[in-house]
Amino acid sequence: MKRARLERLGEPLVVVDEADPELEQEWTSGIRSGGVAVRMLTSRVISYSKEVFAGRQGRMTFPFPFTPGAGGIGIVEKVADDVEGIAPGERVLLSSYLPSADGDTWVLLGWTGTSAALQGRWPHGTFAERVVWPARCVTPLRGLDDRPALAISVLGTLLVPYGGLLAAGTAAGHVVAVNGANGCFGAAGVVMALAMGASRVLAVGRDAQALEHLRAACGAAVVPVALGGDEARDIAALQDAAGGGPHQVLDFVGQTRDPSATRACIRSLRRGGTAALMGGVQADVPVPYNEAMLRDLVVRGCFMHPPSAPANLVRLAASGRVPLDVFQTAAFELTRVNEAVEHAARDKGLRATVVTMG
Incomplete structure (x- = not known):
């Protein structure tokens, strides 16, 4: 599968086409507890990604090299035996905010965090054709079946x-x-x-x-x-x-x-x-x-959102109350991820940049 890797801060992302042994094993056998295997369609590019990847803003805490990407839209292919309410074949929103059970530590998947344990368990983001994502951060997009993945990619923002x-x-x-x-x-x-x-x-x-x-x-x-x-x-x-x-x-x-x-x-x-x-x-x-x-x-x-927010946001969007059409979205294929990062650095207002996988 193709994925983009950040080898170290200050260098361009590298797009590789290679199997991840651990991920491939999960796809052919069983998904890790609490996980959902997703084929990615789009991944949003945060506007200040260029500054973060260069080490000039914030800090990236995942061990290098790793695949960044803070959520997106995908299609479920498998779910772990202990996951309920998510079915293979469903389109889903992948959000990035995963707090610990006591709320004292957290991780923004594919971005940064304060929990080494959560980072170790979910080490990669969504600049990839396939991911395994924690079910707590996977929300079915029911009621939005008629909307193209590109149009609903702004839900993460x-x-x-x-x-x-x-x-x-x-x-x-x-x-x-x-x-x-x-x-x-x-x-x-x-x-x-x-x-x-x-x-x-x-x-x-x-x-x-x-x-x-x-x-x-x-x-x-x-x-x-x-x-x-x-x-x-x-x-x-x-x-x-x-x-x-x-x-x-x-x-x-x-x-x-x-x-x-x-x-x-x-x-x-x-x-x-x-x-x-x-x-x-x-x-x-x-x-x-x-x-x-x-x-x-x-x-x-206020840091991020409560656990119920993604599902409630999807319901609001499905009701027609969220005017998704006001956003101007630019799409770049995964192989052009560095161009996408450069483009996103100029995003302001209602402009958005996404990486597409299929």
Whole structure:
């Protein structure tokens, strides 16, 4: 089978066509406990993969060489004897977040993690024609049979802001501000807030033109708010656009040492509002103590999503409430994986890059 390997940081991925003895043995005999054998159709390419693979952002903790790839779409070929609710022949979503039983450690399959045990048991990602994936991270795509694999590949990206919106308590009728809406995860957060019934979504960022593109793609319920860097004015603009302040802020600001945009969004919340921090701000965010206390503000971190989120997201998409067609997806065959990584580095907003296997 073909798969892409990262031999070491700073080098291009190498596409090899060779049998994995352990994997081949599982395919011909029995799948490991809790596992599902999947023939891959697509694998999403995270926009900042190039920086991570080069060792310039975050850190990869899997032993080298390994096959990266943080989830995708595939077809089940086999399931372990102890796996229920997943059948051979089903199309499935492979998600990457696998926490330990006590929740203290975790792994993002094919990416990074804090659990050596989970990494050792599930050592490879989805830049491959075939994978064995933990059943806990495999979700049948029932109700989406008529949608091409390419069209639903963005579910893996939508899953991340969905987790943040759930943590923040987003409900129908709420006003949500998504900070960092120019980026891929931020734009996906705008789409998910609308799908969850938000009456208004503030698309917040620095690039006014990109924010306007979001509004044009997603409709009049999206209100662009371009921040200028003056905190008092930015807070006033956010509160005015929200009609008194947002109920929730979903913060997806990327790698920056400037916390001013995040702070302005937090301080713009209406009384009792919640901010969920999911981005990459590399600095402390000072929030006035008395202001937070007297206005009952909640500021919380959120890493990924609860276990129930993938299945609920699939149901939302199957109901038609998630407008998957707003995304512009570029596809690259597995043999062109390095081109895909380069292309993904330019992804912003509603653009997505995927690797295809069949």
